[in-house]
Amino acid sequence: MTRPRGDLPFGPPAHSALNLRLALALFGFVVAGGAAVAGFLLGRVLGGFVLAAIAVVALGNAAWVQHRRRQRSRAEGGRHHSLFE
Numbered sequence: 001m002t003r004p005r006g007d008l009p010f011g012p013p014a015h016s017a018l019n020l021r022l023a024l025a026l027f028g029f030v031v032a033g034g035a036a037v038a039g040f041l042l043g044r045v046l047g048g049f050v051l052a053a054i055a056v057v058a059l060g061n062a063a064w065v066q067h068r069r070r071q072r073s074r075a076e077g078g079r080h081h082s083l084f085e
Contacts, residue, residue: 016072018065018068018069018072019069021061021065022062022065022066025058025059025061025062025065026058026062028055028058028061029055029058029059029062032051032052032054032055032058033055035051036048036049036051036052036054036055039051
């Protein structure tokens, strides 16, 4: 018996991790945003700006991942991949 070309012997191919990426990006936004606010309140302006920049990048990443999730949903006819879609 031969396997199809490109098939791994360990089982079916892995599913997309977009839901995990979205959760981690939102977690990073909340943590970095909260730390930035704390930094500004404590008078650590440079640290506050650095953490605010990290929070903006995390929010941009979350927006991009959500865009990719919508693209995947449209391309596959609205098929859901998890409870969170």
